[in-house]
Amino acid sequence: MIDIKTLMLSNMLVSVFLCIAFLIYSQDQTTYRGFRLWALSPLIMTLGFMAIFLRGTIPLGLSIFAVNGFFSLVAVIRLDAIKRFLVEKSLNRLFYTLPILVALAAMFFYFADDRIEIRTFILSNVLFLLSVLISWNLVRYSPPENKLLYYSAGIFIAARGLTLLTWAILWQINDQEHILDAGIWSSIHFEFGLISEVGQNLIFLMMNSKRAEKDFIESRSKLNSTVFDLRAALSEVKKLQGILPICSYCKKIRDDHGAWQGIEEYVRKRSDVEFSHGICPGCAEKYFPDMDLYSD
Incomplete structure (x- = not known):
């Protein structure tokens, strides 16, 4: 079984790598509305993992506030990015109050009544619901020519949300006292989290590439038609x-x-x-x- 700290460190390093990959990709490739917003999410994910690793260096309350706020903000940003990418519409701004509410709830269940299992359950449920919304948008607005790709992305993201919910339920059963406590389910949770993070970002890059390819083909077709008309004239x-x-x-x-x-x-x-x-x-x-x- 891989050590939990090693898995979390791997998640953080992967998030940093993804930030760099998105930056390089955007320099040479055509991107669409929502791309930059999605590219921001791995950076915020990195800040969330850093807040966990810095416990002991920074106050625990601040770490709890940051972890719950940053991780829920990542999910909201990705939902907003998907809506912009698929239907050219921004997410309702009220959704951005959700990370603040989650962070405040975490603070209450730390200072007023220290219950880590409740904090974990709240965060996991919010992430699960946001994952379902992302998946629903991917399936609902999937273009006919790339339905398999978009459906696969929807299933993949929904599965990640389901593992988060399952992990929160098992946390109640096993009475864990710390997020870094070792255990088979914690290891599975963080291992799948690493795979999911890489998969979600790669799929988003594929969706952007497929859309750029489609636009290129359509532009070339229009250009060929124009050239034909000019030659006829x-x-x-x-x-x-x-x-x-x-x-x-x-x-x-x-x-x-x-x-x-x-x-x-x-x-x-x-x-x-x-x-x-x-x-x-x-x-x-x-x-x-x-x-x-x-x-x-």
Whole structure:
């Protein structure tokens, strides 16, 4: 069985690594609304683990407040990020009061009535409910072309929430007195937590990549369509630049199929040109000699 402190340290180091990975990814790849918010969550997760490791260096009450506040804030941020990413809508701001309420409840059950099992139960239930909401959004708004990916993410995150709830229930049964107490269920909880943290963040990166790939394909399709239209227009323009067989008498033009058309009809069919009619000075003098149409 792996030591609990080692597992928690591994979780903290993985969170730091994920922060760096998200930062590097965002420099060269297309990202969408909610990406930066999700990328913030591993950093806050790291602060939560640090608050546990610093117990003894900082007051226990401050550590309890930070752990409960930071871990519940991570879940709220990820729910907000998923809503922004999937439906371009921000989470209701009232949800951000939830981490404060959880932290205050933890303080009450430390200073007024020191009950670690109640603190653990409250935090685990909140994280479970937020995990269910994240999973529900992933399933509800999953794009048709990537349903398997989004459904898998939803199941994975819901499973993580369920392990948190199970851990809190087993805590009541086993009467643990410290978060670092060794035990088979604690080890499983933190081991799955490590796997879950890596998995959730990798899946989110995959969702962003798949969306960028889809947008790229659509953009390329639109570009190809535009190029086709431009080539067709250019082809029409080139037809009017060639040598035109024109009748020496009636001035009709012979097309590619051997049909003879008037100049106006021929040009109109092959361009966006429209004709308006007037009379030139030479014709005015020839056909209307009594009218000084160009006397000015």
